Amino acid sequence: MRLFETKQLGEMAPATKIVVYGLLGLWTLIVLFPLYWVVVTSLKLPIDVANGPVYLPFVDYWPSLHAWKYIFVDIGLDTFRPYLNSVIVAVASTCLAMAIGSLAAYGLSRFSFRPRLVTVIVFILGIAGAIVIVARFGVDWRLAVAAALALIIIASRALQKAPSPHLSNSDVLFWMISQRILPPVVAAIPIYVMFQQLGMLDTHAALIVTYTTVNLPIVVWLMHDFFMSIPRDLEESAELDGASRIRIFVEIILPLALPGLIATALLVLILAWNEYLLALFLSTARAQTIPLLVSAQNATRGPQWWYMSVLIIIMILPVILLTLVLQRFIAKGLLLGAVKG
Amino acid sequence: MTVSLKKVAKSFGSVKVLHDLDLEVAEGEFLVLLGASGSGKTTALRMIAGLEPVTSGVITIAGRDVTNVLPKNRDVAMVFQSYALYPHKTVAENIGYPLKLRGLGRAERDAAIREVADQVRLGALLDRYPRQLSGGQRQRVALARAMVRRPKVFLMDEPLSNLDAKLRGHMRVELKHMQNTLGITTIYVTHDQIEAMTLAHRVALLEDGKLMQLDTPRTIYNDPANLFVAGFIGSPPMNMIRGVLEDGSFVKRGVRISTAVNGSRVNVILGVRPEDGNIVAEDTGALEGNVFATELIGDHTLVTVSTAEDSVTVKASKDFQARVGQRVGIALTPGRIFLFDAANGQRIR
Numbered sequence: 001m002r003l004f005e006t007k008q009l010g011e012m013a014p015a016t017k018i019v020v021y022g023l024l025g026l027w028t029l030i031v032l033f034p035l036y037w038v039v040v041t042s043l044k045l046p047i048d049v050a051n052g053p054v055y056l057p058f059v060d061y062w063p064s065l066h067a068w069k070y071i072f073v074d075i076g077l078d079t080f081r082p083y084l085n086s087v088i089v090a091v092a093s094t095c096l097a098m099a100i101g102s103l104a105a106y107g108l109s110r111f112s113f114r115p116r117l118v119t120v121i122v123f124i125l126g127i128a129g130a131i132v133i134v135a136r137f138g139v140d141w142r143l144a145v146a147a148a149l150a151l152i153i154i155a156s157r158a159l160q161k162a163p164s165p166h167l168s169n170s171d172v173l174f175w176m177i178s179q180r181i182l183p184p185v186v187a188a189i190p191i192y193v194m195f196q197q198l199g200m201l202d203t204h205a206a207l208i209v210t211y212t213t214v215n216l217p218i219v220v221w222l223m224h225d226f227f228m229s230i231p232r233d234l235e236e237s238a239e240l241d242g243a244s245r246i247r248i249f250v251e252i253i254l255p256l257a258l259p260g261l262i263a264t265a266l267l268v269l270i271l272a273w274n275e276y277l278l279a280l281f282l283s284t285a286r287a288q289t290i291p292l293l294v295s296a297q298n299a300t301r302g303p304q305w306w307y308m309s310v311l312i313i314i315m316i317l318p319v320i321l322l323t324l325v326l327q328r329f330i331a332k333g334l335l336l337g338a339v340k341g
Numbered sequence: 342m343t344v345s346l347k348k349v350a351k352s353f354g355s356v357k358v359l360h361d362l363d364l365e366v367a368e369g370e371f372l373v374l375l376g377a378s379g380s381g382k383t384t385a386l387r388m389i390a391g392l393e394p395v396t397s398g399v400i401t402i403a404g405r406d407v408t409n410v411l412p413k414n415r416d417v418a419m420v421f422q423s424y425a426l427y428p429h430k431t432v433a434e435n436i437g438y439p440l441k442l443r444g445l446g447r448a449e450r451d452a453a454i455r456e457v458a459d460q461v462r463l464g465a466l467l468d469r470y471p472r473q474l475s476g477g478q479r480q481r482v483a484l485a486r487a488m489v490r491r492p493k494v495f496l497m498d499e500p501l502s503n504l505d506a507k508l509r510g511h512m513r514v515e516l517k518h519m520q521n522t523l524g525i526t527t528i529y530v531t532h533d534q535i536e537a538m539t540l541a542h543r544v545a546l547l548e549d550g551k552l553m554q555l556d557t558p559r560t561i562y563n564d565p566a567n568l569f570v571a572g573f574i575g576s577p578p579m580n581m582i583r584g585v586l587e588d589g590s591f592v593k594r595g596v597r598i599s600t601a602v603n604g605s606r607v608n609v610i611l612g613v614r615p616e617d618g619n620i621v622a623e624d625t626g627a628l629e630g631n632v633f634a635t636e637l638i639g640d641h642t643l644v645t646v647s648t649a650e651d652s653v654t655v656k657a658s659k660d661f662q663a664r665v666g667q668r669v670g671i672a673l674t675p676g677r678i679f680l681f682d683a684a685n686g687q688r689i690r
Contacts, residue, residue, distance in 0.1 A: 231423065231425065233423045234425050234427060236392050236412075236419075236421070236425070237419065237421060238438070239392070239411075239412045239413055240412050240413065240417065240418060241413075241418075241438050241439040241486070242413040242439055242442040242443060243413065243438075252427060255429045
């Protein structure tokens with residue numbers, strides 16, 4: 001009985017094969033159709049769009065490059081600048097989030113943290129108190145922070161003997177991922193006000209910092225899993241072979257975590273590349289990113305489908321190319337043969 | 342090089358896993374740490390390697406106190422149970438990694454890799470990755486990586502346990518020969534008494550973090566210090582019969598066996614190994630009982646006899662035959678009878 005074993009396509013009955021391939025083909029059509037629609041729409045004149053749903057260039061309508069000319073030539077610089085902004089912001093925030101996040105994840109996967117709940121509560125109360133005092137009574141913030149830190153240290157030392165539950169690594173991890181539970185729109189206004197007060201609205205830095213922060217929990221969460229799957233024995237073996245901690249991380253851990261690093265980086269890069277809501281709040285002109293430009297095509301003159309299509313194509317193209325290039329790294333089962341006989 | 346542990350103890354929180362362990366390993370000695378899982382044998386090995394901090398006590402290697410020295414500065418090599426080969430490095434890179442970390446040049450490294458690889462017959466596989474090797478080949482890569490830098494001490498954590506039975510027997514012989522040739526002090530952890538008996542110069546038997554006996558395999562087998570050692574070593578295990586000691590004789594329900602011990606005690610256990618008993622005719626042996634089962638092993642037959650309250654297994658010749666329920670006697674070889682105090686398990690001599 002092989003009731004619960006997956007069969008290879010090759011060993012299926014011809015009728016089953018037809019059904020399976022039929023379903024797969026149908027699904028491929030469903031997935032690819034929107035892309036096709038975008039491509040054909042980018043080649044239509046406004047009149048062809050208005051004439052209703054037609055899909056075959058040269059048959060239903062005569063293709064035109066007018067939209068492509070408009071985006072690349074007529075408003076060329078206005079396309080190029082947001083595009084460059086998107087590249088800068090997405091790449092920089094991805095690099096930052098990957099660097100900080102994977103180090104944090106490695107730490108969480110290898111060392112056991114046991115902060116006492118009392119200490120954490122004292123810390124939060126202290127910082128909150130300092131903020132209230134600065135806001136209400138206009139005390140100099142440096143003074144308030146210094147006083148708060150001193151109080152935190154004294155209080156946590158005094159409470160050292162008090163019985164208190166410990167937090168563990170899984171609590172830290174959950175706290176991090178819980179930052180993604182709130183819908184971003186809730187945080188958008190406070191973030192806007194913060195950067196407004198700092199005079200950093202409409203800058204690359206504001207977007208990079210925000211995206212890095214928003215993506216950090218995802219990086220930590222995913223990379224933690226990858227690091228956990230690397231056997232400890234390998235590190236201990238390298239340690240006995242004479243390697244330092246840094247060399248172990250660089251020569252043993254990183255190469256083995258590479259598929260995970262690439263997959264995570266790709267995901268985070270795509271999230272940053274496609275991000276719309278926070279960019280809408282934080283950038284107005286100079287730092288505007290490409291998703292904003294796409295939505296801007298639905299402006300006073302009504303939706304400009306043809307321009308939008310061109311922008312969508314050039315926006316998704318690099319992501320598709322990157323995925324194709326990096327796929328072989330992600331799929332590679334590098335850990336095979338590390339341990340076990 | 343010599344290794345010595347002085348009153349080394351280890352606790353995880355409030356759980357004490359190793360109690361004041363004293364060990365002296367001589368230059369070139371093959372010492373086996375034997376014990377069931379949870380006996381503290383692997384913890385002891387990891388502390389010698391420096392992978393586990395010592396709670397109290399002193400560890401010295403070649404006379405130097407290494408208790409608080411980093412693993413990489415102890416000059417020991419370890420073979421892990423899982424082999425711990427670097428999956429992204431070829432066989433040659435795996436073997437050469439310790440040398441690379443020591444800053445050896447490429448040419449020197451290649452020569453050393455070649456030499457070691459030939460010793461463990463890996464010469465043809467140097468460009469393969471670990472995933473392309475069989476279990477036995479991976480094992481040899483792990484050995485070669487440990488050998489290549491001529492460490493002061495070899496540490497091995499159940500290196501053969503992932504191999505199938507046939508290969509294990511083969512690798513055991515190879516390992517023994519290699520250790521003998523290289524003459525490097527080796528500390529070897531296993532739960533397999535056959536590995537311990539065959540490989541070791543001396544065996545340290547651990548139980549619940551305490552050293553039960555430390556001696557040559559021969560002495561451990563022929564002269565066990567206590568009930569635990571007597572029961573752990575030997576397959577099938579030693580027969581144990583509860584009774585009392587009266588004027589130097591073991592007494593139980595009409596059975597009276599004279600022993601080499603004088604005096605009287607209430608609570609004793611008599612131990613006798615299967616090969617030290619002989620099936621004899623009814624009413625002529627020291628013990629009497631009915632045949633419960635016979636098992637032909639090949640070169641001998643195991644006969645299990647149920648006596649009044651116990652079950653005694655005896656090794657008989659391969660031609661031995663008896664029907665189940667047949668009444669037989671068991672004669673015991675004089676001088677091969679052990680007596681233990683049932684309360685504390687200590688040998689009564």
